[in-house]
Amino acid sequence: MTVLAALFPTDHFLIMTLYALLVSIFFSVLWANERRERIRLFAKIFGALVLGGLAVAWLMYPFPK
Amino acid sequence: MSQEKRTPSPGAWIAVVLAWVFPGLGHYYLGRRSRALVYAVLVTVTFVFGLSFQGRLYSPEQGAPLTLLATFAVFGSGLLNIAGRLLVENPRGAILAVTYEYGCAFLLTAGLMNLLLMLDAYDIAAGRKS
Numbered sequence: 438m439t440v441l442a443a444l445f446p447t448d449h450f451l452i453m454t455l456y457a458l459l460v461s462i463f464f465s466v467l468w469a470n471e472r473r474e475r476i477r478l479f480a481k482i483f484g485a486l487v488l489g490g491l492a493v494a495w496l497m498y499p500f501p502k
Numbered sequence: 503m504s505q506e507k508r509t510p511s512p513g514a515w516i517a518v519v520l521a522w523v524f525p526g527l528g529h530y531y532l533g534r535r536s537r538a539l540v541y542a543v544l545v546t547v548t549f550v551f552g553l554s555f556q557g558r559l560y561s562p563e564q565g566a567p568l569t570l571l572a573t574f575a576v577f578g579s580g581l582l583n584i585a586g587r588l589l590v591e592n593p594r595g596a597i598l599a600v601t602y603e604y605g606c607a608f609l610l611t612a613g614l615m616n617l618l619l620m621l622d623a624y625d626i627a628a629g630r631k632s
Contacts, residue, residue, distance in 0.1 A: 452604045455551070456611070463544050463615055466537060467622060470632070 457486035514627035521623040522580045525616045528623030541619055549582045549612035557605020558595030559586055572606075578613030578620075 465479035513531075521528025526542035529535075553559075560572035576583055587593045595602055625631040 447600050452555070452601065456604070456608065459544055459548050459551075460611065463541075466540050466544075467618065 453490050454487060457483050457490070461486065510624070510628040514624050517623040517627045518620050521620040522578070522616065524581055525579070525612075525619060528619065529626070532623060532626050534626065541615075545579070545612050545615050545619070546582065548608050548615065549579055549586070552605045552608030552610075552612060553586055553590055555601035555605030555608060556592075556596040556599040557602060557607070557609045558597075559583060559590070559593040559609060560606075572610060575610045575613040575617070578615075578617040579609075580616060582616075583613065 461479050461482035464482055465475045469475040469478045517528040517531050519528075520531050524542065525545035526538035526540070528538075529541060530538035560569055560576045562573050563569045579586075595605060599605070622631065
């Protein structure tokens with residue numbers, strides 16, 4: 438199993454983006470029926486997850502570890 | 503305002519059980535074959551990434567009530583969870599690994615996705631969703 442992880446860089450941003458990608462594809466297929474609607478929903482969820490993650494990371498930056 | 507109550511057919515419960523056994527199987531049973539394939543791939547990939555990131559397949563622990571919720575979420579993955587526990591060297595994950603928290607998030611998400619798929623399969627079979 439670690440082979441797959443070795444193929445994927447242990448970069449926080451990349452893993453977060455992979456997570457956002459999987460979750461947004463899942464919900465766009467689950468919640469939307471038409472292709473156009475699906476693409477729009479995918480873009481919204483993906484953007485919200487990635488940009489939201491970056492915003493939270495930026496807000497947390499001043500705090501000590 | 504009166505709401506019409508329908509009694510779901512036994513097929514609805516079969517779809518729910520199949521959806522739990524393997525992601526997408528409930529939708530396949532209901533004739534949503536292309537969706538079933540997409541769900542199977544998405545949930546399986548999320549689960550396998552969770553294991554490869556050395557996340558934890560939760561079990562209930564004394565004094566840690568939240569592990570009950572996490573266990574419920576992970577058990578949502580059905581056979582994937584059982585296979586993972588049998589095949590992976592350390593189902594408790596590697597807490598010191600950099601990717602441990604990510605792995606846990608991926609494993610919990612895969613289980614929760616499949617729980618949603620079970621509800622979705624029920625809704626389709628009961629005629630609440632097209």
